Every structure is written in structure tokens, then in C-alpha cells.
């Protein structure tokens with residue numbers, strides 16, 4: 755099981771095979787979807803999903819918080835086989851991808867996959883852009899806001915723990931091995 759916290763701090767465990775499915779917090783009503791293009795090992799948690807895109811405008815799913823995890827690129831598009839499916843007319847089948855740049859806090863770069871309608875960040879069209887806290891991303895009919903402070907939000911509510919006790923994403927070691 756993967757143990758994560760809602761933005762309201764309510765704990766939640768998610769089965770490894772339920773990555774990509776939405777769940778609704780019983781405490782605050784926020785819909786959260788863990789998104790990851792690889793199979794995470796049991797024991798993964800908040801540190802593995804410390805960045806998020808929240809849908810702030812769109813044809814559906816407004817308010818949904820999409821937490822980003824894993825090492826491989828997260829594919830975004832209308833096609834149901836994308837890691838993150840955004841099903842709306844102005845979204846291309848393979849519209850964009852998110853590329854991990856760093857860990858703890860996570861940094862992600864968004865890259866346009868030669869989509870028909872492009873990607874806009876803070877109302878400027880971009881080919882690629884490293885996302886910053888608060889960036890507003892336009893993908894077709896959806897507007898999403900980036901937050902890379904999910905783990906900081908959580909740590910402000912919970913007792914401080916040193917990096918050796920879980921603040922570092924558990925897959926950071928695997929990433930170093932993979933890129934060595």
C-alpha cells in the first residue's frame with residue numbers, strides 16, 4: 755500500500771494497482787488522483803508525490819488534485835492510454851509530457867508534444883517550461899495550477915522529521931542507480 759496525505763492532512767492508503775484512479779477525501783471532499791508512469795514499491799508515500807497539478811477550470815473534474823510521482827515521463831493527452839488522460843476536444847491525443855527534473859522538492863518540466871493547440875503557461879505559449887510554484891498551465895480545454903510544495907504543506911502540519919526518516923523520496927536512490 756502507498757500511504758499519502760490529503761491536502762487537509764487526512765491520511766489515505768492507496769493500493770499499488772490503484773495508481774491513476776481518483777479518490778475522494780471523506781474529510782474535505784477533495785478529489786485526488788495519484789499519477790505515475792511506473793509501478794511504485796510498497797511503502798511509497800507523500801515524499802513520492804510531492805508535486806501536484808490541480809484542475810482549476812475545465813469541462814469536468816474541477817478541483818481534482820493530480821499528484822505527480824515516479825521517474826518516467828508522465829504522458830498527458832486525450833488518448834485513454836496516456837498516464838494522465840484529459841478528455842476534451844481541444845486536447846490532442848498525445849498533447850504533452852512531464853519530465854522529472856529533480857527531487858525533494860520535486861521539479862517537473864512540461865514539454866509540448868507538437869500538439870494542435872499548444873501549451874500555455876501563465877498565458878504565454880511555450881515549447882517546454884520548468885514548472886514553478888503557482889504556474890497556471892493551459893492544456894486544451896483545461897487549466898491546471900502547479901504546486902511543488904505538497905510535502906512542505908504536509909510537514910508544516912506534522913512533526914518535523916529529518917531527511918533520513920522519510921522526507922527524501924524513496925525512489926531517489928533508484929533514480930541515482932538508474933542514471934549512474
Ligand SMILES: [Zn+2]
Nearest residue numbers: 760762779782
Ligand atoms: Zn481531505
